[in-house]
Amino acid sequence: MTVEQRARVHAALADPHRLRIVDALFASDLSPAELGDRLGLASNLLAHHLRTLETAGVLTRHRSSGDRRRTYLTLAASALTDLTPVDSGLDRGAVTRVVFVCTANTARSQLAASLWTLASPVPATSAGTHPADRIAPGALDVARRHGMPLEQARPRSLDQLDQPVTDTDYLVTVCDHAHEELALDRTRPADAHWSVPDPVAADTPAAFDVAYDDLAGRVAHLSPRLIPGLEPAS
Known part of the structure; x- marks a missing residue:
């Protein structure tokens, strides 16, 4: 990863909402609706943050092979090699x-x-x-x-x-x-x-x-x- 690419990733993560999105996707793929419900974000605000993260290559999305209507968001772990999430949702012990x-x-x-x-x-x-x-x-x-x-x-x-x-x-x-x-x-x-x-x-x-x-x-x-x-x- 070049310095410019690293800078884009860090810039994309420079927001509390986007860091929470990354943390939520650390252990589980989620649909935008599931992610919005979990984080309590309005759909327009969530869409803005998702676009920023996708543009930086931090996450990807693909169509569900189940109902074919929804999409799932997947964290691109390779983009976060040097970062450790604060809360990955793994609080089960x-x-x-x-x-x-x-x-x-x-x-x-x-x-x-x-x-x-x-x-x-x-x-x-x-x-x-x-x-x-x-x-x-x-x-x-x-x-x-x-x-x-x-x-x-x-x-x-x-x-x-x-x-x-x-x-x-x-x-x-x-x-x-x-x-x-x-x-x-x-x-x-x-x-x-x-x-x-x-x-x-x-x-x-x-x-x-x-x-x-x-x-x-x-x-x-x-x-x-x-x-x-x-x-x-x-």
Whole structure:
């Protein structure tokens, strides 16, 4: 990054509202509506700050693969290599486990749970809102190519987990469909959302590599910030 690019990033962050936006996006992708509700910002003021951050390359946005109407904002971590957020929203303290959720539980959530197991002492598992019959061959292939086993043999639903999801778990949606579905379920919305494009839709090795790299980077980002809590009740 050149001195001029660094100056643009620092200038973009020189506002309390924009720093709060960065902090909110540190652990979770959010739609503008979700971000506005969380920060209590009017839509016109939020739009102004988002444009400033996008122009500086601090965040990106893309269309939801769920309802196709909303967009999700993603923090460009590479633009903030030397900056540490004051409040990333990770105020949960110790957690029992991390639960990764996508729709079919055939690729992204499976890969995320396996990556997490290699990176953190906090237990991890995965589930789907509408599980398919088997893990996607592309997910098995990318895991093999990276020397990473997929522990779970078969997709399953949240209701089929060995232990029910509780408030001591940290729930991460890695699929826009799952995030939007769980957002309607006020009993247990996700703690964080990672808007990762579905590699099964393209079904190419390159698509699975992109998803793997995206998930690996996010796991590396989050894993040092969650610590093990009590073991789940048997």
